[in-house]
Amino acid sequence: MKKIFTTIMSFLLMMGMLTPALAASQSQIQPLVETTAADITAKSAIAVDQETGQILYDKDSSTVRPIASMSKVISAYLIMKSVKEGKMTWNQKVSVNKSLEEVSENKDLTNVPLDSSREYTVKELFDASLIYSANAAILALGKTEAGSSEKFVNKMRSTVEQWGIHDAKLYNAAGLLENQVGTEKYPQTADNVENEMSAKDMAIVVTHVLKEFPEILKVTSVQSADFNTGTEKLEMINHNEMLKDGEQYDQKYQLDGLKTGTSEKAGENFAATGLINKRRVISIVMGSKEDQRFKDTKKIWDPLMSRLVLKKTDLKNESNVKMNSAEDGKVGLRLSVPFDYWAKKDDSTKLTLNKIELNDKKQTPFSAGETVATGYLSLNDSNFLEGSKSGLKVALASTQSVKKANILVQVGRTIADWFS
Known part of the structure; x- marks a missing residue:
């Protein structure tokens, strides 16, 4: 009997400790998309906070569209990752085949001329790929990194899958039509296909790249640079006209890529x-009309700069979780790390938690500040780039030290829960 009683008591205590309750307000901030001008020409667009993924602006961002040379951001990530892991070096020599030489000479494409009889460093081709959007250069890098263009594209596909992007269509490292890449065409693909992804997924790509390799901005912020062709120095002008000395430059926009x-x-x-x-912000515009992509970007950034403010909160004492093993029967909560978020200047509502999950293995007693639960922050149904339907996952800490409740009290609470 004693063993049976002990087993029942242990089971009841375990069940009681895993019974969470939410005492937070369900009020939500109004969508920040309302702050942005609606007359941009882009078919799809999005703006997000790089640190949290909070969506600041959205226009049909989930529709999959051709991404063209924005593909090179994914390719550049894989090259930087390979260098970081010691598989490649910046001074490593890269040769090109006759097919890539021909691609580099295609006047319809953006390129630096490559010669199959000489070699180039990884750094030379990398800079040309990002500053001048040189297509044959990034194709050569991809082939060198993976052993073949097909294997490199497979790495691109695998990488975005790991980032939660499941509807991307990737065929080559450059973002060209398949009939433009010569012998580097992906097996069994049509000539007229090209890389596709949604604006939202492109924002996810940029977010991951910047978090892991912020040094990419040292290259993308370069407005002009020289490329040594072997016979002369070719001046490469960055296609991002919003950089300093670019045609669309305005010092109020602090863009560096x-x-x-x-x-x-x-x-x-x-x-x-x-x-x-x-605070770092990322924006994507896709399908803008001719000569409008930078103007579209400015129309998105203007209200973000003028109408939004950053707020900080730890949500202390705004939420609690029921815990039958705690002396008081519940635990006050706060964010383990204070959270910065964007809000309209005239908006008095606050960021709130809409779901709390008590950590399964958390035992009493414990001290103030210890992480005891997981919460989900929410502004609206789709307000974070990589959040779930419940919101953005965050760690929650106890606001006070918690003592262990008497064993009989714990059992009584658990039994009461069964009949409530």
Whole structure:
């Protein structure tokens, strides 16, 4: 009997400790998309906070469209990753085959001329790929990194899958039509296909790249540079006209990257990033009309800069979780790390938690500040780039030290829960 009683008691205590309750307000901030001008020409667009993924602006961002040379951001990530892991070096020599030489000489494409009889460093081709959007250069890098263009594209596909992007269509490292890449065409693909992804997924790509390799901005912020062709120095002018000395430069926009993309099917694309109130923001425009992508970007950034403010909260004492093993029967909560979020200047509502999950293995007693639960922050149903339907996952800490309740009290609470 004693063993049976002990087993029952243990089971009841376990069940009681895993019974969470939410005492937070369900009020939500109004969508920030309302702050942005609606007359941009882009078919799809999005703006997000790089640190949290909070969506600041959205226009049909989930529709998959051609991304053109914005593809090179994914390719550049894999090259930087390979260098970081010691598989490649910046001074490593790269040769090109006759087919890539011909691609580099295609006057319809953006390129630096490559000669199959000489070699180039990884750094030379990398800079040309991002500054001048040189197509044959990034194809050569991809082939060198993976052993073949097919294997490199497979790495691109695998990488975006790992980032939660499941509807991307990737065929080559450059973002060209398949009939433009010579012998580097992906097996069994049609000639007229090109890389495709949604604006939202492109924002996810840029977010991951900037978090892991912020040094990419040292290249994408370069407005002009020289490329040594072997016979002369070719001046490469960055296609991002919003950089200093560019035709669309305005000092109020603190942009330092990232990548343009243009094709007949895509229209004009632009993945931009820069600072607002010392906070990094990412914007994507896709399918802008001719000569409008930078103007579209400005129309998105203007209200973000003028109408939004950054707020900080730890949500202390705004939520609690029921815990039968705690002396008081519940635990007050706060964010383990204070959270910065964007809000309209005239908005008095606050960021709130809409779901709390008690950590399964958390035992009493414990001290104030210990992480005891997981919460989900929410502004609206789709307000974070990589959040779930419940919101953005965050760690929650106890606001006070918690003592262990008497064993009989714990059992009583658990039994009461069964009949409530």
